[in-house]
Amino acid sequence: xxxxxxxxxxxxxxxxxxxxxxxxxxxxxxxxxxxxxxxxxxxxxxxxxxxxxxxxxxxxxxxxxxxxxxxxxxxxxxxxxxxxxxxxxxxxxxxxxxxxxxxxxxxxxxxxxxxxxxxxxxxxxxxxxxxxxxxxxxxxxxxxxxxxxxxxxxxxxxxxxxxxxxxxxxxxxxxxxxxxxxxxxxxxxxxxxxxxxxxxxxxxxxxxxxxxxxxxxxxxxxxxxxxxxxxxxxxxxxxxxxxxxxxxxxxxxxxxxxxxxxxxxxxxxxxxxxxxxxxxxxxxx
Amino acid sequence: xxxxxxxxxxxxxxxxxxxxxxxxxxxxxxxxxxxxxxxxxxxxxxxxxxxxxxxxxxxxxxxxxxxxxxxxxxxxxxxxxxxxxxxxxxxxxxxxxxxxxxxxxxxxxxxxxxxxxxxxxxxxxxx
Amino acid sequence: xxxxxxxxxxxxxxxxxxxxxxxxxxxxxxxxxxxxxxxxxxxxxxxxxxxxxxxxxxxxxxxxxxxxxxxxxxxxxxxxxxxxxxxxxxxxxxxxxxxxxxxxxxxxxxxxxxxxxxxxxxxxxxxxxxxxxxxxxxxxxx
Numbered sequence: 001x002x003x004x005x006x007x008x009x010x011x012x013x014x015x016x017x018x019x020x021x022x023x024x025x026x027x028x029x030x031x032x033x034x035x036x037x038x039x040x041x042x043x044x045x046x047x048x049x050x051x052x053x054x055x056x057x058x059x060x061x062x063x064x065x066x067x068x069x070x071x072x073x074x075x076x077x078x079x080x081x082x083x084x085x086x087x088x089x090x091x092x093x094x095x096x097x098x099x100x101x102x103x104x105x106x107x108x109x110x111x112x113x114x115x116x117x118x119x120x121x122x123x124x125x126x127x128x129x130x131x132x133x134x135x136x137x138x139x140x141x142x143x144x145x146x147x148x149x150x151x152x153x154x155x156x157x158x159x160x161x162x163x164x165x166x167x168x169x170x171x172x173x174x175x176x177x178x179x180x181x182x183x184x185x186x187x188x189x190x191x192x193x194x195x196x197x198x199x200x201x202x203x204x205x206x207x208x209x210x211x212x213x214x215x216x217x218x219x220x221x222x223x224x225x226x227x228x229x230x231x232x233x234x235x236x237x238x239x240x241x242x243x244x245x246x247x248x249x250x251x252x253x254x255x256x257x258x259x260x261x262x263x264x265x266x267x268x269x270x271x272x273x274x275x276x277x278x279x280x281x282x283x284x285x
Numbered sequence: 286x287x288x289x290x291x292x293x294x295x296x297x298x299x300x301x302x303x304x305x306x307x308x309x310x311x312x313x314x315x316x317x318x319x320x321x322x323x324x325x326x327x328x329x330x331x332x333x334x335x336x337x338x339x340x341x342x343x344x345x346x347x348x349x350x351x352x353x354x355x356x357x358x359x360x361x362x363x364x365x366x367x368x369x370x371x372x373x374x375x376x377x378x379x380x381x382x383x384x385x386x387x388x389x390x391x392x393x394x395x396x397x398x399x400x401x402x403x404x405x406x407x408x409x410x411x412x
Numbered sequence: 413x414x415x416x417x418x419x420x421x422x423x424x425x426x427x428x429x430x431x432x433x434x435x436x437x438x439x440x441x442x443x444x445x446x447x448x449x450x451x452x453x454x455x456x457x458x459x460x461x462x463x464x465x466x467x468x469x470x471x472x473x474x475x476x477x478x479x480x481x482x483x484x485x486x487x488x489x490x491x492x493x494x495x496x497x498x499x500x501x502x503x504x505x506x507x508x509x510x511x512x513x514x515x516x517x518x519x520x521x522x523x524x525x526x527x528x529x530x531x532x533x534x535x536x537x538x539x540x541x542x543x544x545x546x547x548x549x550x551x552x553x554x
Contacts, residue, residue: 147490186373190456193369200389228372233365233387233394305441308434308470339441339459341466342524370459378463378528379514 005056007123011108012053020045022104030096041097044080048098051076062126065133077134081141085149091142095135102131155187162188164195171272172201173265177210185221189228202234203275205268209240219254226259237261239268289314291321297329297398298322303336311347318351322358328405329398330355333391335366345380352385361401362386365394423447425485431469431498432478440469440481444496451485451494453554460532461494461552467525468498468548476500476546486551493534493553504542512538 001009012019023045051073056062060069077098084094105127113120162184167173174192178184192204206222208214214222226236239262241249249256262268273280287310292299298321300314318330332348334340340348352362365388367375375382388394423446430436444465448458465481472479479500486493505511512527526548530536535551 143490186456189373190369193372197369197389200393202389202393224376227381228369228376231372231375231382231387232367232369233389305438307438339462339466341463341470342528343466343470370456373456374459374463374532377460377531378467379524379531380528 001057002059004062004123004126005059007109007112007119008056008062008105008127009053010112011105012049012056014108014111016046016049019104019108020049022107023049023100026100026103027097030093030100040083044083044097048073048076048080048101062130065130065137073134074137077138078141081138082145085142085145091139091146094142095139098135098138099131101134102128105131158184158187159191162191164192166199166201167205167269168273168276168278170199170201170276171203171205171269172196172199173205173207173269175207175210175265178212180208180211180218180221182221185225189225192225193228193232196229196232196234203272204229204234204236205265205272206236206238207240207265207268208238208245209242209265211240211245214245214248216252216254219249219252219256223257223259226257237268237271239263239265286310286313288317291317293321293325293327294395296327296402297331297395298325298327299331299333301333301336305339306337306344308343311344315347315351315354319354319358322355322360328360328402330360330362331391331394331398332362332364333366333394334364334371335368335390337371338368340367340371340375342378342380345375345378345382348385349382356384361398363388363394363397365390422450426483428480428482430478430480431472431500433473437466437469437473441466443481443483444494447483447485447494448552451492451554453494453552457552457554461496461550464529464532464550465496465498467529468496468550471525471548472498472500472502472546476502478502479545488553491553493551495535495549495551497547497549499545499547501545504544504546505538505540506542508538508540 020042024041027041027045055069055073058069060073061067065074080097081094084097106124109120109123109127113123161177162174164172164174172192172195174188176188192206195201196204206225208222211218222238226238229236237260238256241261241263260271262271286307287304289300289302289304289310292301298318300318302314304310306314321327322330330351332351334348337344348362348364352364355362363386364382367387386397388397423443429440429443431440441462444462445458448461453461469481472481477500479498479502482497482499484495486495512530514524514527526538529548529550532552533550534553535549537549538546539548540546
């Protein structure tokens with residue numbers, strides 16, 4: 001074992017229960033419950049201590065957390081991040097939990113190297129650099145996980161706000177509500193196209209009654225969507241064109257490239273049924 | 286080098302593209318199809334691209350060429366099964382695939398072709 | 413969260429591959445597919461970048477007389493991206509503006525390859541010098 005590692009090995013193994021006690025009391029000192037000084041905190045600390053001790057004994061490079069010998073430690077830290085994030089703890093508190101390690105470590109180093117100030121200083125420096133890396137790793141893992149959660153929630157929100165409904169055999173409808181930005185349109189495109197393939201529907205009605213304004217950009221998005229639908233072998237009708245929107249379209253000189261447009265969803269459905277070869281008769285009541 | 290097999294089904298030729306097409310293979314397919322249309326007198330060509338995850342301008346041009354050549358040889362071409370991600374990308378790429386008929390799947394594609402054959406034969410079905 | 417043992421080999425976050433012949437265009441597509449999957453891009457984003465790579469690698473092979481593709485999975489702050497550079501020591505592009513105009517209908521050599529690729533990516537950089545070579549660098553961010 002390398003000399004530096006040997007010192008840390010001794011400190012970590014000298015009296016684990018005392019080490020853990022000092023660690024958690026330091027955590028408790030922050031006064032914040034989410035830092036985890038309770039029962040789960042003890043279990044977490046014990047596991048982390050175990051992983052650290054094993055890595056140090058395996059001659060892990062104390063200056064580089066990317067060293068393969070730290071793999072289990074990293075994995076424990078990641079799991080810690082995840083469980084804390086799930087419990088709603090903040091990134092700061094989660095990394096503070098790791099930083100609090102310094103106290104028992106320094107106490108231990110002082111005990112072992114107290115008689116040699118230079119050695120003690122060097123070891124303390126190595127220790128602080130190492131623990132900072134551990135804390136940094138914990139914080140960035142936490143961050144990444146939060147981002148994943150947020151991204152997933154955003155996606156769900158977008159999906160909820162653009163439902164694709166089956167109006168009839170072979171006819172799908174998508175009511176667009178709110179402003180049509182590019183990420184919104186992208187999602188609608190993807191969802192609609194996927195549903196078209198899944199249901200084998202040859203006609204999609206895109207209803208823009210709920211879209212406040214149509215400018216060149218919005219029109220471009222709509223056109224792209226319809227072009228993609230046609231490329232796949234289906235077709236689309238745009239419905240819900242209010243008079244003001246019709247005026248804007250003409251005024252801006254937007255070329256709708258032969259896409260059929262209808263004022264209302266009802267009109268669009270009627271046309272869709274006709275195109276699909278249906279005749280609707282009403283039996284007298 | 287791979288060679289895409291061409292199947293015959295009545296008056297139509299069926300091609301299913303399931304591999305990542307090397308440029309030469311695509312060109313070979315073009316040649317093979319043209320030869321087959323001529324040889325068999327096929328009136329329709331159905332190209333199934335449902336397994337193609339990437340359609341770039343080269344493949345797009347190949348599809349358009351096949352369409353054009355088939356038309357000259359008095360045959361209709363239908364390309365079926367385009368994946369949504371592919372359609373979205375083609376639109377962004379700016380490839381219009383003009384002159385290429387498409388259908389959602391093999392079933393629809395065959396319906397289209399068969400209707401065409403019947404029309405040619407002067408048959409009208411009341412389905 | 414800890415990764416379970418996986419049988420898929422991961423690609424290094426940076427590397428390069430030769431683009432000398434047609435087969436390399438296919439290899440390039442497959443490499444970019446593995447990289448975009450590794451970086452966990454959405455299916456549509458994967459498709460766009462792989463298609464762009466197909467266009468650009470073909471340009472390198474067919475018009476650039478061969479060259480190489482370099483890749484790098486980049487981390488810029490909170491976002492992850494994949495950067496690809498297509499470089500050749502070929503004739504270079506004399507009229508960049510023309511090359512970047514959609515050439516599909518006019519039937520010019522590069523067609524929509526170059527201009528179309530630009531629309532498929534977030535970052536696009538073209539460096540070229542007649543008689544020296546060309547380097548197109550593109551990137552897509554998650």
